[in-house]
Amino acid sequence: NRRIVLASRPQGEPVASNFRLEKVNKPVAGEGEILLRSVYLSLDPYMRGRMNDAKSYAEPVAIDDVMVGACVAQVEVSNHPDYQVGDWVLAYGGWQDYSVSNGEGLMNLGQNPSNPSYALGIMGMPGFTAYMGLLDIGAPKVGETVVVAAATGPVGATVGQIAKLKGCKVVGIAGGADKCAFAVNTLGFDACIDHKAADFAQQLAAVCDNGIDVYFENVGGKVFDAVMPLLNTSARVPVCGLISQYNATSLPAGPDRLSLLMGTLLVKRIKMQGFIIFDDYGHRYPEFAQDMGQWLNDGKIQYREQVVDGLDKMPSAFIGLLKGENFGKLVIKVNDP
Numbered sequence: 183n184r185r186i187v188l189a190s191r192p193q194g195e196p197v198a199s200n201f202r203l204e205k206v207n208k209p210v211a212g213e214g215e216i217l218l219r220s221v222y223l224s225l226d227p228y229m230r231g232r233m234n235d236a237k238s239y240a241e242p243v244a245i246d247d248v249m250v251g252a253c254v255a256q257v258e259v260s261n262h263p264d265y266q267v268g269d270w271v272l273a274y275g276g277w278q279d280y281s282v283s284n285g286e287g288l289m290n291l292g293q294n295p296s297n298p299s300y301a302l303g304i305m306g307m308p309g310f311t312a313y314m315g316l317l318d319i320g321a322p323k324v325g326e327t328v329v330v331a332a333a334t335g336p337v338g339a340t341v342g343q344i345a346k347l348k349g350c351k352v353v354g355i356a357g358g359a360d361k362c363a364f365a366v367n368t369l370g371f372d373a374c375i376d377h378k379a380a381d382f383a384q385q386l387a388a389v390c391d392n393g394i395d396v397y398f399e400n401v402g403g404k405v406f407d408a409v410m411p412l413l414n415t416s417a418r419v420p421v422c423g424l425i426s427q428y429n430a431t432s433l434p435a436g437p438d439r440l441s442l443l444m445g446t447l448l449v450k451r452i453k454m455q456g457f458i459i460f461d462d463y464g465h466r467y468p469e470f471a472q473d474m475g476q477w478l479n480d481g482k483i484q485y486r487e488q489v490v491d492g493l494d495k496m497p498s499a500f501i502g503l504l505k506g507e508n509f510g511k512l513v514i515k516v517n518d519p
């Protein structure tokens with residue numbers, strides 16, 4: 183059993199030495215338990231928060247503990263009545279080949295799911311996040327303008343496509359020409375602006391000529407600075423993530439713009455609401471699965487995955503994710519089915 187543990191806590195950007203690959207004995211499934219052999223491991227931005235020694239909405243990973251994360255695995259041994267050998271499951275096994283579970287929090291995907299890795303992306307946590315954050319907090323109406331950054335990642339790409347299905351004008355923000363072309367040509371966004379362009383804020387203002395009604399916040403920082411003056415009266419801002427700040431070790435230097443933000447919220451009666459997907463919306467997963475399953479079947483939603491081979495590549499792929507080096511949902515294939 184190979185596993186990757188947290189060797190040390192990062193100061194700013196994570197580096198390779200914050201992780202350590204170890205070989206340990208394969209765990210054994212006890213009474214009522216199942217042994218899972220991981221095939222796909224998920225890499226997600228929230229894992230950066232778990233590397234800090236600070237209580238957030240979840241506990242940090244302890245030094246020398248296995249890095250946390252979701253996996254799609256197959257049952258190798260079952261001492262549990264609800265699981266058969268060979269079943270595919272969505273589990274929270276962490277960055278390792280094998281894990282043991284008592285079945286709590288698992289989702290059984292059956293013996294022959296058509297796209298098992300989708301449970302980590304479009305049919306799983308990121309897709310669900312996009313769906314609830316946009317529809318429940320963003321509440322987009324036909325003809326409104328919806329803006330989303332990290333536009334080609336699993337959350338942003340899904341937000342924009344659902345907003346198109348709801349009849350909105352959709353403007354993406356992404357890093358680089360290739361990602362922007364993908365957002366427009368494949369995902370069907372009306373426009374996509376490169377946040378690395380020197381005149382990014384001007385380009386965004388030009389394309390959002392009727393202002394912004396829903397800004398789905400994934401990144402924060404200078405992207406939010408460009409969005410804020412464009413927000414319309416009664417705009418909604420689901421606050422999903424702030425990835426541009428995840429490696430920060432202190433607050434950005436002044437000037438203090440908090441009163442500008444508060445004044446904008448007040449005068450324009452803007453609703454800005456954070457959410458943590460499973461804590462706030464876990465009970466609504468079936469509704470999402472029904473709609474998303476249908477949209478995928480009907481070819482109404484496109485989904486891009488980037489599959490990287492090998493457990494040993496996880497640290498470098500994760501470091502890259504925080505810098506925008508991924509293109510699509512980042513999944514690590516660790517074993518053959």
Ligand code: NDP
Pocket residue numbers: 226227228307308311331332333334335336337338355356357358361377400401403405421422423424425426427457458459460503504505506507508509510511512
């Ligand atoms: P992505 O696959 O989209 O990966 C992150 C992307 O963020 C990068 O590819 C990059 O895209 C972009 N990015 C990174 N740094 C910056 C920066 N400084 N400025 C602008 N963009 C940057 O991730 P996900 O779709 O999985 O997640 C998107 C967001 O949703 C994250 O903030 C995540 O934490 C959040 N999230 C929140 C949940 C919740 O419950 N609240 C649940 C799931 C996700 P590019 O090259 O285009 O800039």
